[in-house]
Amino acid sequence: MAARLHDEIRRLPGIEECALLSTCNRIELYTVGTGDAPVGCEVGVLAALHQVEPEFVARHAEVSHGLAAIEHLFEVATGLDSQMVGEAEILGQVKASYAEALERRATGPVLNRVFQKAFQAAAWARTHTSIGRGEVSIGNVAVELARRIFGELSESRVLVLGTGEVGEKTVRAFVSRGATDITVASRTFANAHRLAASFGGAAIELADALRFAGKYDIVVGSASAPEPLLTLPGVRAALAARRGDPLFLIDLGLPRNFEPALSELEGAFLYNLDDLSAIANENLRARMAEVDKARDGLAERARRVWSATGVS
Amino acid sequence: MMDARTLLAVCGALYGAGLGACLFGARRESPVWRRTGSVLLRAGFVVQSAGIYLRGLERAELPVANTFEILQVLAWGVVAVDILLRLSSRVRLPEALVCGLAAVLSCAAFLRTGWDGAPSGAISGDPWVGFHVTSVVLAFSFFAALALNSLAYIVQHAALTGRRPGFMxxxxxxxxxxxxxxxxxxxxxxxxxxxxxxxxxxxxxxxxGEPFTLKLVVAAAVWAGYAAVFALRRREKLGARGMARACLALFLLALFSLWPATEVRRTPAPANGAAAEVRP
Structure with a gap:
């Protein structure tokens, strides 16, 4: 679709440059025109492409011109406009979109400069403000904690008890950060097998998993169980088998999958959903506190880029 | 040309500046300042190596004959162990801690002029005594690095068990x-x-056969303390946190034990070069 859109937009009279940014929750079109192009002509192309009425697109579209458009791109690239403020993935998506537009020769001197400056502005904001500091999703917070205990996750063994949604997301975060040795256990073996197969892990029976919990470094509980799956005697035995190596327990279940008293055991680090949420929220608050500072710096940079374009 | 004492003073200043740069860099999350701290630490190490070498030449004996020199060699040893660790493993002791301890040790050496006594010739007189004293001081350097490592462990453990892992x-x-x-x-x-x-x-x-001098008894007591921790840890009778606490406490005791060790050398003793320093 991006290829067609680039071609269609460039065919519009008066449009000289364009770049399309398309992510899971936004479609943004950056264009540079000679002034002859009718305002909002891009809307018609978007509507035709998606086979909807132009009025429908116009009703939902936000249009910015000149300096405001540059400021917007800078904020998008920095993650200020993301649902999860300060997230870094968006910068990669902006870079990929720009690379595609460049490959299609859809950009020109103005957009090239504006996009390059947007990347620099995003880097500035990450270095000079705390906009990207700390993890803000449950899964990433758990991964970060695991790293502080074990270091590289490629050498850690992860056991997942249950196939709950939060647990699945958390395991995906572990996999995306380098964990390779993942085992899933569930009361319904077929469910465990299905989840394990989705990221190349192994599936075992729940009873076996509980018996051999000490062989794993990280145990994620996301089962719906009326009673705790991991209890004090079981984890004490697991820790003894680990010969002093720490054990990271992540309890994402409600009711709790692990006995709260496990946190008192030497060598066991127990975090439940509330603990992880509290850390994520704290990090998010810290990021929000930096938004104004980042926005001011980005606006200043956008003004400089806008003046350099020489467009009044 | 600068004399050894001046060089060692410069090195203390470099370590202190390194500590400042590391802390500032950590606070501001500035890689430039952190790198500056790292460079200052390495520069301090080079200057200290030169200072200790020059000191040996000036006094014509191993520069571990008095409190001033022992503290300097101890600081040098801590940084040397840190560099060794970086070269041989993936572990990085926090540079702020290494700079801090090296700065404290090398600056503390200047606190009392009495700590820098005249050369005795006691150590240069017997190579075995020289080997003994030097290896004790180097062993203490390992224990100093161990103390830093233990401090880092305790802080990290407390942050993780407190469920509020922050910046540190x-x-x-x-x-x-x-x-x-x-x-x-x-x-x-x-x-x-x-x-x-x-x-x-x-x-x-x-x-x-001078009987067990205080110096050796103190060193043996320090050895016994660390050996007990080592054995308990090997037998899994002592957890990682317990070992960290014990090693931190033992290092503080070991540091204080250096004073009786150097005091013994000051007391006039029979011509038994092993443990006695006869002042001119």
């Missing part, structure tokens, strides 16, 4: 690495101290 936790190495490196440092320090004590005891008995 993010800049410290992972617990598992700290535990592994702690074991290696303890083993290396203990091995070196064992060798040193063996040489010390053998030297004393060969020389006609």
């Amino acid at each position: 936790s993010a800049v410290l190495p992972p617990l598992r690495q700290l535990d592994q490196v702690g074991g290696q440092l303890l083993g290396a320090g203990l091995g070196l101290l064992s060798l040193s004590l063996a040489v010390g005891f053998a030297g004393l008995s060969n020389k006609g």
Whole structure:
């Protein structure tokens, strides 16, 4: 679709440059025109492409011109406009979109400069403000904690008890950060097998998993169980088998999958959903506190880029 | 040309500046300042190496003859162990801690002029005594690095069990690495101290048997403390956190034990070069 859109937009009279940014929750079109192009002509192309009425697109579209458009791109690239403020993935998506537009020769001197400056502005904001500091999703917070205990996750063994949604997301975060040795256990073996197969892990029976919990470094509980799956005697035995190596327990279940008293055991680090949420929220608050500072710096940079374009 | 004392003072200043740069860099999350701290630490190490070498030439004996020199060599040893760790493993002791301890030790050496006594010739007189004293000080350098590692472990552990891991936790190495490196440092320090004590005891008995001097007793007590921690840890009777606490406490005691050790050398004693310094 991006290829067609680039071609269609460039065919519009008066449009000289364009770049399309398309992510899971936004479609943004950056264009540079000679002034002859009718305002909002891009809307018609978007509507035709998606086979909807132009009025429908116009009703939902936000249009910015000149300096405001540059400021917007800078904020998008920095993650200020993301649902999860300060997230870094968006910068990669902006870079990929720009690379595609460049490959299609859809950009020109103005957009090239504006996009390059947007990347620099995003880097500035990450270095000079705390906009990207700390993890803000449950899964990433758990991964970060695991790293502080074990270091590289490629050498850690992860056991997942249950196939709950939060647990699945958390395991995906572990996999995306380098964990390779993942085992899933569930009361319904077929469910465990299905989840394990989705990221190349192994599936075992729940009873076996509980018996051999000490062989794993990280145990994620996301089962719906009326009673705790991991209890004090079981984890004490697991820790003894680990010969002093720490054990990271992540309890994402409600009711709790692990006995709260496990946190008192030497060598066991127990975090439940509330603990992880509290850390994520704290990090998010810290990021929000930096938004104004980042926005001011980005606006200043956008003004400089806008003046350099020489467009009044 | 600068004399050894001046060079060592410059090195203390470099370590202090390195500490400042590391803390500022950590606070501001500035890689430039952190790198500056790292460069200042290395520069301090080079200057200190030159200062200690020059000191040996000036006094014509191993520069571990008085409190001033022992503190300087101890600071040098801490940085040397840190560099060794960086070259041989993935572990990075926090540079702010290394700079801090090196700065404290090398600056503390200047606190009292009395700590820098005149050369005695006691150490240069007998190579075994020189070996013994030098290896004790180097073993203490390993214990100093172990103390830093233990401090990092305790802070990281407290942050993780408190469920509010903040900024400090993010800049410290992972617990598992700290535990592994702690074991290696303890083993290396203990091995070196064992060798040193063996040489010390053998030297004393060969020389006609001055009984156990306070110096050797103190060194043996320090050895016994670390050996007990080592054995307990090996037998899994002591957890990683317990070992970290014990090693931190033992290092503080070991540091204080250097004073009786140097005091002994000041007291006039029979011509038994092993443990006595006769002042001119």
